[in-house]
Amino acid sequence: MINALTPQADRAYRFSVAPMLDCTDRHFRVLMRQISRRALLYTEMMVAQALEHSDHLDHLLNYDNIEHPLSLQVGGDNPKMLAKAARLAEAWGYDEINLNVGCPSPRAQAGNFGACLMAKPDQVARCVEAMANASNLPVTVKHRLGIDDLDSDSLLINFVDRISIAGAKRFAVHARKAWLEGLDPKQNRTIPPLQHERVNQLKQQRPQLTIEINGGLNTPKDCLQALQNCDGAMVGRAVYAHPLRWQSIDEVIYGEPPRLINASQVIKGLLPYTETHLSRGGRLWDLCRHLLQLVESVPGARSWRRDLGVKAQNSNADLSVLQKAAQQLEDAGL
């Protein structure tokens, strides 16, 4: 079997940035690469049906080479379509393909994918098997502790057992259940309580499986602690809201030499990429909307963000807006 992993993908899952719709697009991922070279990055979820029917696959699947190691997350319940998605992921050079079994949105439920599939382990197994047979990429699964009243430890363990036999190589477990009715996706990320201990217990009961824990990890220290019990720590909101907080990750998680970077250096590092994006007809705001959180908790942060927000949203905004924003930060020693 060909090993499709890029060299830096080796155990990259020890720290990962969770898939987040509207957040972890290619521009944010390139931003994160200024902060960590090693973290595993996930795409936003792509619906397998959209991949099947799209005439714009480049638009959906293209990424920049520096984004590796990179996992393509897909949503779907149709083994044939998911097999095609796996072939596409391989053809595009992704490092792995991840199946979303955690999204509780009404749209996902209507399409019979995401968290509602936790009630159908056999169906998920068929999907994973089809994906694993269709490409040489590792197939991984992101899921919840349970849904609605189907949330016992025995159901959880049956689920991972069934899916691992089907060929899943890793499980990213969002450490809370989801209520499919009555809570919207945002509430489903806050109201059901976090139960890290149940993910730890899963790892204890199935030490041979590779388990990433997700949910409520807020600092690199939290992640190190989580790694005492699990194989990987996955962080979503705290990375998006505070990207620079994670600059020690390569050092503390992967044992790389320390590498400190500040906000102006991050932005300067993004200038060549931004220039290419603009030259292809992209908008400055596509990138800048992710940069606002780089500056926080310092005097003048709010006005810097407001200024960049206003200027970068202008349809004619060019690279000089970003160059000036970086210079302002450098002058302030940030």
Ligand SMILES: Cc1cc2nc3c(=O)[nH]c(=O)nc-3n(C[C@H](O)[C@H](O)[C@H](O)COP(=O)(O)O)c2cc1C
């Ligand atoms: C804005 C937003 C979008 C999300 N989109 C996805 C998604 O596309 N696929 C997915 O598996 N999870 C998605 N999630 C859930 C996160 O991946 C993660 O499981 C959740 O936020 C809990 O982790 P955290 O406490 O570190 O944020 C999303 C979360 C947020 C906040």
